[in-house]
Amino acid sequence: MQTQTATHSVSFKQPASRNLPLPGSHALGTIELMGTSMSFPRNSEIYGENEPADYLYKVISGTVRTYKILADGRRQIGAFHLPGDIFGLETGDNHTFSAEAIADSKVLVIKRSTLVALAARDNDVARQLWTLTGRELHRVQDHMMLLIKTAQERVASFLLEMADRVSAGPALDLPMSRQDIADYLGLTIETVSRTLTQLESDAAIALPTSRRIVLRNRSALNRLNA
Amino acid sequence: MQTQTATHSVSFKQPASRNLPLPGSHALGTIELMGTSMSFPRNSEIYGENEPADYLYKVISGTVRTYKILADGRRQIGAFHLPGDIFGLETGDNHTFSAEAIADSKVLVIKRSTLVALAARDNDVARQLWTLTGRELHRVQDHMMLLIKTAQERVASFLLEMADRVSAGPALDLPMSRQDIADYLGLTIETVSRTLTQLESDAAIALPTSRRIVLRNRSALNRLNA
DNA sequence: CGACCATTTGATATGGATCAAGCGATGTGG
DNA sequence: CCACATCGCTTGATCCATATCAAATGGTCG
Numbered sequence: 001m002q003t004q005t006a007t008h009s010v011s012f013k014q015p016a017s018r019n020l021p022l023p024g025s026h027a028l029g030t031i032e033l034m035g036t037s038m039s040f041p042r043n044s045e046i047y048g049e050n051e052p053a054d055y056l057y058k059v060i061s062g063t064v065r066t067y068k069i070l071a072d073g074r075r076q077i078g079a080f081h082l083p084g085d086i087f088g089l090e091t092g093d094n095h096t097f098s099a100e101a102i103a104d105s106k107v108l109v110i111k112r113s114t115l116v117a118l119a120a121r122d123n124d125v126a127r128q129l130w131t132l133t134g135r136e137l138h139r140v141q142d143h144m145m146l147l148i149k150t151a152q153e154r155v156a157s158f159l160l161e162m163a164d165r166v167s168a169g170p171a172l173d174l175p176m177s178r179q180d181i182a183d184y185l186g187l188t189i190e191t192v193s194r195t196l197t198q199l200e201s202d203a204a205i206a207l208p209t210s211r212r213i214v215l216r217n218r219s220a221l222n223r224l225n226a
Numbered sequence: 227m228q229t230q231t232a233t234h235s236v237s238f239k240q241p242a243s244r245n246l247p248l249p250g251s252h253a254l255g256t257i258e259l260m261g262t263s264m265s266f267p268r269n270s271e272i273y274g275e276n277e278p279a280d281y282l283y284k285v286i287s288g289t290v291r292t293y294k295i296l297a298d299g300r301r302q303i304g305a306f307h308l309p310g311d312i313f314g315l316e317t318g319d320n321h322t323f324s325a326e327a328i329a330d331s332k333v334l335v336i337k338r339s340t341l342v343a344l345a346a347r348d349n350d351v352a353r354q355l356w357t358l359t360g361r362e363l364h365r366v367q368d369h370m371m372l373l374i375k376t377a378q379e380r381v382a383s384f385l386l387e388m389a390d391r392v393s394a395g396p397a398l399d400l401p402m403s404r405q406d407i408a409d410y411l412g413l414t415i416e417t418v419s420r421t422l423t424q425l426e427s428d429a430a431i432a433l434p435t436s437r438r439i440v441l442r443n444r445s446a447l448n449r450l451n452a
Numbered sequence: 453c454g455a456c457c458a459t460t461t462g463a464t465a466t467g468g469a470t471c472a473a474g475c476g477a478t479g480t481g482g
Numbered sequence: 483c484c485a486c487a488t489c490g491c492t493t494g495a496t497c498c499a500t501a502t503c504a505a506a507t508g509g510t511c512g
Contacts, residue, residue: 420460
């Protein structure tokens, strides 16, 4: 059973109206070109589940987790968002997950209505919004597949995923705690920890520090990736 | 560990060009108004994972399962699609799941390129496509949350979900086998069976036949729904 | 009736959870 | 600068929910 990480519950503030340049025309960069930059300290809330989804976000620096809490306190982390990632885009009225900064983070805050209005006139923007939601769908499908695997497979998949996303080379600096990893993988911290030490003794990885992981044998990890 | 159900592998045929009326204008009914009706016998394949996603589908009658098979043969069912449901819509080039008819089924087959072309001209259609993908995202998120729950909670959630979707009144006629349910819930058939008999002895449900389930005590099931 | 397949039930095994220390790094106050 | 509290992580011992293996039952169709 996973435990809930306490949050400082720094509630969301309207972004100051210091806007960045508006889009000249369109295409694969439109979304990134509008919005306001905001900073969120470590463990602060960016938005809560079921709150109106008036904004979407793009990570500039830091890391963000989105999650849900079940009635009995179990927490499931839906995603880790790294610099460049967009999160908080909904088709419905409210956010389906909560979002918190894992480390001090800077995010671009973009008004959804602006984007939707733009999409009504510009096909490329409409297409982009659809594509973003489609990519998110694909990601959640993969995550769902993770949750039916063994602990070893989940941890190996997680390491490979993070290596693809954050690392240049074989070393990997994780921004998140063991508890975050556990809640992402549907395991306990003890199982995550034990699995990592086992991978270490199997020479698949090295653990110079708890947050730094070196992938020594990717093919071994890939084999576990099922 | 789940086992794979053998399929007859009736491969997908191009739909005959007997088209239904094309859309006069637009809106919440557009997608339903175009396409060709096709029949698929029980256990036949509608499309396979990674095949080009040139078509999307709407169930007219019967039931369809979408699923993935892991390397070691484990099968995860992503969804059960009932009459009225649209499935097989992708934002990428290929299908991310396979689809099979669970019972003899009739489905409307709709060419994606037609719809995408239409979306480029008609905002409402574009909006609809986005909304459909968004709904699917929401469904998969819920399904993911299922997979971290206990067996009792998963089975209870499943029964309530199906009751909402297929039943008028407290009786519920399941179109799918225990193996399908197990692969949807990430459990074994034995655990599904045992959990159902336990719910029966707790007077939460009755099992007149194995495919027919009567919800006797919804609030008890809701309590398990976590 | 008999064969087959789906489902249930029973016995046992096991992977991961739970409960409980221990340990190492980081930070704080004396 | 060190003693000590705190926090995140690891390790150990035990338990338990679900898987696995196996057999019995029941329903369906030739």
